[in-house]
Amino acid sequence: MKQILAACFLVLLAGCSTVKYSGGAPAGSIVVTRLLMPKFVNATDDQHASRALTEMTGSALVEAGIPLFQSEETVIKSAADKAQGDDGRYAELARSVNASHLLIGTVHEYRYKTDLDGDPAVGITLRLVDATSGQTVWQGTSGNVGYAFASVTSAAEKSVRKLVRDMPVAGNRLRGNVRFTR
Numbered sequence: 001m002k003q004i005l006a007a008c009f010l011v012l013l014a015g016c017s018t019v020k021y022s023g024g025a026p027a028g029s030i031v032v033t034r035l036l037m038p039k040f041v042n043a044t045d046d047q048h049a050s051r052a053l054t055e056m057t058g059s060a061l062v063e064a065g066i067p068l069f070q071s072e073e074t075v076i077k078s079a080a081d082k083a084q085g086d087d088g089r090y091a092e093l094a095r096s097v098n099a100s101h102l103l104i105g106t107v108h109e110y111r112y113k114t115d116l117d118g119d120p121a122v123g124i125t126l127r128l129v130d131a132t133s134g135q136t137v138w139q140g141t142s143g144n145v146g147y148a149f150a151s152v153t154s155a156a157e158k159s160v161r162k163l164v165r166d167m168p169v170a171g172n173r174l175r176g177n178v179r180f181t182r
Contacts, residue, residue: 040105
Protein backbone atom coordinates (compact mmCIF):
# COMPACT_ATOMS: atom_id res chain seq x y z
CA MET A 1 0.00 0.00 0.00
CA LYS A 2 2.84 2.40 0.85
CA GLN A 3 4.46 1.69 -2.51
CA ILE A 4 1.25 2.50 -4.37
CA LEU A 5 0.84 5.77 -2.46
CA ALA A 6 4.47 6.69 -3.11
CA ALA A 7 4.07 5.95 -6.84
CA CYS A 8 0.89 8.07 -7.00
CA PHE A 9 2.65 10.93 -5.22
CA LEU A 10 5.56 10.84 -7.66
CA VAL A 11 3.21 10.84 -10.66
CA LEU A 12 1.32 13.85 -9.27
CA LEU A 13 4.52 15.69 -8.41
CA ALA A 14 5.98 15.09 -11.87
CA GLY A 15 2.84 16.56 -13.43
CA CYS A 16 3.39 19.92 -11.72
CA SER A 17 6.17 20.98 -14.06
CA THR A 18 6.78 19.89 -17.62
CA VAL A 19 9.20 20.79 -20.35
CA LYS A 20 8.71 19.52 -23.87
CA TYR A 21 10.71 20.52 -26.86
CA SER A 22 11.11 19.35 -30.39
CA GLY A 23 13.18 20.04 -33.43
CA GLY A 24 16.51 21.69 -33.43
CA ALA A 25 20.11 20.70 -33.56
CA PRO A 26 22.19 18.47 -31.29
CA ALA A 27 23.16 19.92 -27.91
CA GLY A 28 25.51 22.89 -28.06
CA SER A 29 25.75 22.99 -31.85
CA ILE A 30 23.94 26.28 -32.63
CA VAL A 31 26.37 29.19 -32.69
CA VAL A 32 24.61 32.42 -31.76
CA THR A 33 26.76 35.50 -32.28
CA ARG A 34 24.03 38.01 -31.42
CA LEU A 35 20.48 37.25 -30.29
CA LEU A 36 17.55 39.62 -30.66
CA MET A 37 14.50 38.99 -28.52
CA PRO A 38 11.33 40.92 -29.42
CA LYS A 39 8.68 41.34 -26.74
CA PHE A 40 6.80 38.07 -26.34
CA VAL A 41 3.27 37.57 -27.63
CA ASN A 42 0.71 37.61 -24.83
CA ALA A 43 -1.97 34.94 -25.18
CA THR A 44 -3.26 35.47 -21.62
CA ASP A 45 -5.69 37.78 -19.87
CA ASP A 46 -2.88 39.38 -17.83
CA GLN A 47 -1.71 42.50 -19.66
CA HIS A 48 1.73 42.33 -18.02
CA ALA A 49 2.49 38.65 -18.70
CA SER A 50 4.50 39.11 -21.90
CA ARG A 51 6.61 41.93 -20.46
CA ALA A 52 7.33 39.92 -17.30
CA LEU A 53 8.37 36.76 -19.14
CA THR A 54 10.36 38.69 -21.76
CA GLU A 55 12.38 40.32 -18.97
CA MET A 56 12.85 37.04 -17.06
CA THR A 57 14.02 35.31 -20.23
CA GLY A 58 16.49 38.12 -20.90
CA SER A 59 17.94 37.67 -17.43
CA ALA A 60 18.27 33.90 -17.90
CA LEU A 61 19.93 34.38 -21.32
CA VAL A 62 22.50 36.77 -19.87
CA GLU A 63 23.16 34.34 -17.01
CA ALA A 64 23.63 31.55 -19.58
CA GLY A 65 26.20 33.67 -21.44
CA ILE A 66 24.13 33.87 -24.62
CA PRO A 67 24.92 37.17 -26.39
CA LEU A 68 21.61 39.02 -26.08
CA PHE A 69 21.21 42.30 -27.92
CA GLN A 70 18.54 44.58 -26.51
CA SER A 71 18.14 48.30 -26.74
CA GLU A 72 15.17 50.45 -25.86
CA GLU A 73 14.76 51.24 -29.56
CA THR A 74 14.44 47.56 -30.55
CA VAL A 75 12.13 46.83 -27.63
CA ILE A 76 9.89 49.74 -28.65
CA LYS A 77 9.94 48.64 -32.31
CA SER A 78 8.97 45.06 -31.47
CA ALA A 79 6.35 46.18 -28.94
CA ALA A 80 4.73 48.36 -31.61
CA ASP A 81 3.68 45.16 -33.38
CA LYS A 82 0.52 44.28 -31.47
CA ALA A 83 0.19 40.87 -33.15
CA GLN A 84 3.06 38.60 -34.06
CA GLY A 85 1.98 37.90 -37.65
CA ASP A 86 4.73 37.04 -40.11
CA ASP A 87 8.20 36.62 -38.66
CA GLY A 88 9.56 38.59 -41.62
CA ARG A 89 9.41 41.91 -39.81
CA TYR A 90 11.30 40.44 -36.86
CA ALA A 91 13.93 39.00 -39.20
CA GLU A 92 14.28 42.44 -40.81
CA LEU A 93 14.72 44.01 -37.37
CA ALA A 94 17.33 41.33 -36.50
CA ARG A 95 19.28 42.02 -39.68
CA SER A 96 19.22 45.76 -38.97
CA VAL A 97 21.12 45.16 -35.71
CA ASN A 98 23.32 42.35 -37.14
CA ALA A 99 21.68 39.65 -35.01
CA SER A 100 22.33 36.07 -36.10
CA HIS A 101 19.20 34.70 -34.38
CA LEU A 102 15.82 35.72 -33.03
CA LEU A 103 14.14 34.35 -29.93
CA ILE A 104 10.38 34.57 -30.35
CA GLY A 105 8.16 33.75 -27.39
CA THR A 106 4.50 33.25 -26.59
CA VAL A 107 3.06 33.32 -23.07
CA HIS A 108 0.17 30.83 -22.88
CA GLU A 109 -0.65 30.98 -19.20
CA TYR A 110 0.24 33.38 -16.41
CA ARG A 111 -2.21 33.32 -13.52
CA TYR A 112 -3.28 31.88 -10.24
CA LYS A 113 -5.54 28.88 -10.77
CA THR A 114 -9.12 29.21 -9.64
CA ASP A 115 -9.20 25.96 -7.69
CA LEU A 116 -9.24 25.76 -3.89
CA ASP A 117 -5.46 26.06 -3.63
CA GLY A 118 -5.07 29.01 -6.02
CA ASP A 119 -1.64 27.81 -7.14
CA PRO A 120 0.26 29.82 -9.77
CA ALA A 121 0.36 28.41 -13.31
CA VAL A 122 2.66 29.50 -16.14
CA GLY A 123 3.03 28.30 -19.72
CA ILE A 124 5.52 29.58 -22.30
CA THR A 125 6.85 28.63 -25.72
CA LEU A 126 10.19 29.85 -27.08
CA ARG A 127 11.35 29.54 -30.68
CA LEU A 128 14.92 30.17 -31.83
CA VAL A 129 14.98 31.36 -35.45
CA ASP A 130 17.95 31.80 -37.78
CA ALA A 131 17.69 35.47 -38.81
CA THR A 132 19.24 34.86 -42.24
CA SER A 133 17.12 31.93 -43.42
CA GLY A 134 14.03 32.36 -41.22
CA GLN A 135 14.30 28.68 -40.26
CA THR A 136 13.28 27.59 -36.78
CA VAL A 137 16.36 25.85 -35.37
CA TRP A 138 14.94 25.04 -31.94
CA GLN A 139 11.59 25.27 -30.18
CA GLY A 140 10.59 24.50 -26.62
CA THR A 141 7.51 24.68 -24.44
CA SER A 142 7.41 24.71 -20.66
CA GLY A 143 4.59 24.69 -18.16
CA ASN A 144 4.89 24.99 -14.42
CA VAL A 145 2.39 24.93 -11.59
CA GLY A 146 3.67 26.22 -8.27
CA TYR A 147 2.40 24.98 -4.95
CA ALA A 148 2.06 26.01 -1.32
CA PHE A 149 3.09 29.67 -1.07
CA ALA A 150 4.67 29.98 -4.53
CA SER A 151 4.18 33.11 -6.62
CA VAL A 152 3.47 33.43 -10.34
CA THR A 153 6.92 34.97 -10.68
CA SER A 154 8.69 31.98 -9.13
CA ALA A 155 6.71 29.55 -11.31
CA ALA A 156 7.53 31.66 -14.39
CA GLU A 157 11.22 31.82 -13.53
CA LYS A 158 11.43 28.03 -13.27
CA SER A 159 9.77 27.60 -16.66
CA VAL A 160 12.02 30.16 -18.33
CA ARG A 161 15.23 28.81 -16.81
CA LYS A 162 14.35 25.26 -17.88
CA LEU A 163 13.81 26.38 -21.46
CA VAL A 164 16.98 28.48 -21.61
CA ARG A 165 18.93 25.61 -20.05
CA ASP A 166 17.65 23.26 -22.76
CA MET A 167 18.51 25.59 -25.67
CA PRO A 168 21.26 23.81 -27.67
CA VAL A 169 23.38 26.95 -28.04
CA ALA A 170 27.16 26.74 -27.98
CA GLY A 171 28.54 28.15 -24.74
CA ASN A 172 25.23 27.95 -22.82
CA ARG A 173 26.43 28.03 -19.20
CA LEU A 174 23.08 26.79 -17.85
CA ARG A 175 23.36 23.45 -19.69
CA GLY A 176 24.06 20.79 -17.14
CA ASN A 177 22.89 23.05 -14.30
CA VAL A 178 19.72 21.24 -13.32
CA ARG A 179 19.31 22.67 -9.83
CA PHE A 180 16.50 25.14 -9.27
CA THR A 181 15.82 26.88 -6.02
CA ARG A 182 12.35 26.85 -4.56
